[in-house]
Amino acid sequence: MVVSALGGTTDALIAAGRSAAASNEAYREALHGLEQRHLAAAQELLPTASQQASLDLLRSQFAELQRVCDGVFALGELSARTLDKLMSYGELLSSQLVAAAAKQQGLDAAWADSRQLIRTNSRFGNAEVDMAATDLQVKAYLNAHKARLWVVPGFIGADAQGNTTTLGRGGSDYTAALLAAALGAEVLEIWTDVSGMMTADPRLVSSARPIARISYQEAMELSHFGAKVLYPPTIQPVMQRGIPLWIKNTFAPQDHGTLVEVAPPRTAAVVRGISSISSLALLSLEGSGMVGIPGFSRRLFAALARERINVILITQSSSEHSICVGVNEADAARSQDAVDEEFATEIAAGRIEPLRVETGLAIVALVGENMKSHPGISGKLFGALGHNGVNIRAIAQGSSEKNISTVIQAADVRKAINVVHEAFFEATYKQVNLFVLGAGNVGGKLLDLLARQQAYLLDKLRVQVRVVALASSRHCAVSDEGLDLGSWAAALDAAPPLGLDEFTQLIIDKNLRNSVLVDVTATPDTVRCYAPLLAKSVAVVACNKVAASSDYAFYAHLKSLAQEFNAPFLFETNVGAALPILNTLQDLVRTGDRVQRFEAVLSGTLNFVFNHYDGSQPFAEVVRQAQAAGVTEPDPRLDLSGTDVARKALILAREAGEVMEMSDIEIQGFLPASCFEGDVEAFYAQMLREEAHFRALYDQAAAQGKKLRFVAQYAEGRAKVGLQQLAPDHNLYDLRGKDNAIQFYTDCYVEQPLVIKGAGAGGEVTAAGVFADIMRAVL
Numbered sequence: 001m002v003v004s005a006l007g008g009t010t011d012a013l014i015a016a017g018r019s020a021a022a023s024n025e026a027y028r029e030a031l032h033g034l035e036q037r038h039l040a041a042a043q044e045l046l047p048t049a050s051q052q053a054s055l056d057l058l059r060s061q062f063a064e065l066q067r068v069c070d071g072v073f074a075l076g077e078l079s080a081r082t083l084d085k086l087m088s089y090g091e092l093l094s095s096q097l098v099a100a101a102a103k104q105q106g107l108d109a110a111w112a113d114s115r116q117l118i119r120t121n122s123r124f125g126n127a128e129v130d131m132a133a134t135d136l137q138v139k140a141y142l143n144a145h146k147a148r149l150w151v152v153p154g155f156i157g158a159d160a161q162g163n164t165t166t167l168g169r170g171g172s173d174y175t176a177a178l179l180a181a182a183l184g185a186e187v188l189e190i191w192t193d194v195s196g197m198m199t200a201d202p203r204l205v206s207s208a209r210p211i212a213r214i215s216y217q218e219a220m221e222l223s224h225f226g227a228k229v230l231y232p233p234t235i236q237p238v239m240q241r242g243i244p245l246w247i248k249n250t251f252a253p254q255d256h257g258t259l260v261e262v263a264p265p266r267t268a269a270v271v272r273g274i275s276s277i278s279s280l281a282l283l284s285l286e287g288s289g290m291v292g293i294p295g296f297s298r299r300l301f302a303a304l305a306r307e308r309i310n311v312i313l314i315t316q317s318s319s320e321h322s323i324c325v326g327v328n329e330a331d332a333a334r335s336q337d338a339v340d341e342e343f344a345t346e347i348a349a350g351r352i353e354p355l356r357v358e359t360g361l362a363i364v365a366l367v368g369e370n371m372k373s374h375p376g377i378s379g380k381l382f383g384a385l386g387h388n389g390v391n392i393r394a395i396a397q398g399s400s401e402k403n404i405s406t407v408i409q410a411a412d413v414r415k416a417i418n419v420v421h422e423a424f425f426e427a428t429y430k431q432v433n434l435f436v437l438g439a440g441n442v443g444g445k446l447l448d449l450l451a452r453q454q455a456y457l458l459d460k461l462r463v464q465v466r467v468v469a470l471a472s473s474r475h476c477a478v479s480d481e482g483l484d485l486g487s488w489a490a491a492l493d494a495a496p497p498l499g500l501d502e503f504t505q506l507i508i509d510k511n512l513r514n515s516v517l518v519d520v521t522a523t524p525d526t527v528r529c530y531a532p533l534l535a536k537s538v539a540v541v542a543c544n545k546v547a548a549s550s551d552y553a554f555y556a557h558l559k560s561l562a563q564e565f566n567a568p569f570l571f572e573t574n575v576g577a578a579l580p581i582l583n584t585l586q587d588l589v590r591t592g593d594r595v596q597r598f599e600a601v602l603s604g605t606l607n608f609v610f611n612h613y614d615g616s617q618p619f620a621e622v623v624r625q626a627q628a629a630g631v632t633e634p635d636p637r638l639d640l641s642g643t644d645v646a647r648k649a650l651i652l653a654r655e656a657g658e659v660m661e662m663s664d665i666e667i668q669g670f671l672p673a674s675c676f677e678g679d680v681e682a683f684y685a686q687m688l689r690e691e692a693h694f695r696a697l698y699d700q701a702a703a704q705g706k707k708l709r710f711v712a713q714y715a716e717g718r719a720k721v722g723l724q725q726l727a728p729d730h731n732l733y734d735l736r737g738k739d740n741a742i743q744f745y746t747d748c749y750v751e752q753p754l755v756i757k758g759a760g761a762g763g764e765v766t767a768a769g770v771f772a773d774i775m776r777a778v779l
């Protein structure tokens with residue numbers, strides 16, 4: 001049994017040594033605290049009658065420790081050798097306590113000093129083990145001494161002169177593996193505080209799960225790449241002897257844990273785990289003088305090796321114009337000095353550039369032996385990262401195909417690991433993070449719809465939709481876990497205000513995967529956050545028509561950002577609410593068809609009004625009913641003036657490929673100009689006064705058996721909107737309630753148009769259309 005120090009002891013010993021070296025007497029207090037803790041542990045572990053020997057031993061060892069620290073204090077210096085000696089006390093003390101407790105339990109147990117077993121070189125702080133000597137020492141010791149259970153301190157060894165050395169932090173696992181290998185053990189069990197290696201770091205990925213069985217190679221890749229469960233060198237000694245290694249959880253012994261073995265059974269999962277290393281610096285050596293000249297890489301690596309700088313990742317393009325290596329960020333400055341000195345002549349001659357050092361980076365890596373010869377893995381990896389705006393700075397994959405590593409910004413690590421985990425571990429769910437602007441008619445219906453559908457989406461589509469922030473014009477509620485959609489209105493009311501720029505920055509700072517801005521306002525203000533968000537690969541879904549009907553340059557800029565940053569910009573509901581008008585049009589254009597003309601009824605409000613108005617009640621009253629039904633714009637004058645229909649005609653024409661501005665659309669209004677003087681109430685009052693005008697319009701049409709329809713027309717680059725009287729044989733005659741309809745004549749649809757018709761306005765259907773756009777953006 002190999003034992004680690006009591007939690008926190010090694011750090012406390014290091015701190016005490018450093019205090020002493022800095023002439024700070026605080027080390028005495030620190031040692032006293034540690035002593036009390038160990039004495040208390042002994043009193044808890046052992047019955048009172050048999051505590052004395054252990055308590056005496058502990059006291060004498062703390063007296064020794066005190067003398068070591070006093071020496072450091074007197075000299076004002078803490079050498080690596082003394083620090084190793086200091087640190088060794090953690091494991092020495094704990095293992096002696098455990099040995100005493102085991103004997104007390106009646107086991108045939110004995111304590112062995114690992115300094116007599118593990119032979120290392122004299123590199124204090126991170127000594128290298130002499131395997132052959134260790135093997136011999138372990139066998140000789142166990143031949144000479146007899147006990148059924150040996151309790152041994154982990155982490156420490158001794159050099160040939162008998163000086164105490166340490167094997168690197170986490171080295172107790174390594175000690176155990178060295179002993180298991182020397183003894184030819186049947187199995188090495190590592191008892192820790194987690195239930196094995198996980199598919200990803202559980203602190204970063206909440207849906208990470210334990211890996212039941214894994215090969216040595218995979219475990220090595222994962223442990224090297226930050227899976228802190230296992231100290232990386234641990235695997236080598238047991239792998240060489242084919243000894244299975246079982247990671248188990250002390251706090252949940254019933255859990256299976258992870259079994260590391262030669263050949264775990266093949267599973268459907270091609271990727272075994274995702275790992276990451278933070279605090280990475282990328283060193284780039286570049287220059288035309290390198291091309292085709294052998295020896296540059298050797299000199300680069302030699303310069304780093306002389307400084308004992310560990311190279312974590314290497315990549316070189318086939319142009320040989322640059323070599324790029326990843327090292328620990330803490331080694332960046334030394335790397336720069338070492339490499340620039342090595343290449344001083346070439347740099348002075350301009351044949352290569354001084355070493356370029358970039359910090360603040362991290363590696364995210366896919367690990368799995370089954371990735372070998374399995375096409376599409378890297379494509380899926382890069383696709384998942386790219387779709388979420390994670391820029392890949394460098395890539396490395398060896399021909400063994402066990403590991404594909406990407407270097408990314410450290411700030412993107414959490415998002416990156418989560419999207420990659422979602423992409424490769426299908427049994428988990430995909431998380432969608434919504435940032436919603438507007439909670440009025442459409443917004444409120446959307447939030448209620450999301451609340452109703454959340455369980456369905458999770459269950460059937462494995463999509464977890466969360467509203468992380470919800471803003472009205474006065475409040476903004478934010479929740480990292482997602483707002484409770486059963487009570488969004490109360491949460492919004494209780495929340496403080498947040499400006500639009502701060503809201504935008506919040507989305508960028510949260511940097512969550514599958515982020516979507518949902519604009520369900522009617523204001524021109526909100527559109528200014530679209531561009532910065534699209535440039536961060538945040539999808540934008542809008543039923544707000546302002547952006548798509550604004551200046552052509554702005555609309556085109558948003559479309560190109562969406563393409564450049566792989567971030568959907570979707571606004572299907574801008575025309576005909578949830579009717580699939582824009583998607584159909586985009587399909588036509590995408591397949592090379594050309595729209596020759598279209599005719600459409602695109603105002604739910606005006607259709608509602610003309611379907612309900614027959615002179616039996618005032619026209620103004622019918623408009624009020626449309627507003628109450630949630631069909632009009634927040635300002636109904638936009639509908640009645642024809643402006644809203646003109647916006648839709650413009651958006652359709654643009655999506656058909658036309659470069660047009662709003663001023664190019666001819667609006668033939670039918671309301672007397674007097675109706676637009678003053679505010680909305682004045683508008684209603686004036687319509688009442690103009691009732692005769694509306695009655696006359698109706699009577700003229702009715703007298704010929706026709707209906708009034710406000711029609712948008714586009715043909716060969718020209719568009720207009722206006723009131724028409726349509727006969728019963730017209731395709732747009734038979735429209736009920738607030739229906740919309742459009743007929744496209746294209747190069748393919750020449751005689752019979754492509755017709756789309758149905759409910760084209762109202763809070764519910766618009767919310768449904770926005771919801772569909774959200775799903776389209778993220779699935």
Ligand SMILES: NC(=O)C1=CN([C@@H]2O[C@H](COP(=O)(O)OP(=O)(O)OC[C@H]3O[C@@H](n4cnc5c(N)ncnc54)[C@H](O)[C@@H]3O)[C@@H](O)[C@H]2O)C=CC1
Nearest residue numbers: 438440441442471472473520521522543544634761762766
């Ligand atoms: N009602 C319908 O049938 C359809 C509506 N639309 C569009 O839906 C949008 C919303 O319409 P409604 O819900 O009826 O309007 P609404 O006026 O009921 O709701 C808009 C909400 O946005 C809020 N708001 C304004 N400025 C804001 C800001 N800077 N930040 C956050 N919230 C802000 C307002 O306080 C209001 O609660 C409009 O752009 C409309 O053109 C699109 C298709 C159909």
Ligand SMILES: N[C@@H](CC=O)C(=O)O
Nearest residue numbers: 603604605632633761
């Ligand atoms: N106010 C609009 C709503 C949809 O865009 C309409 O009346 O159609």
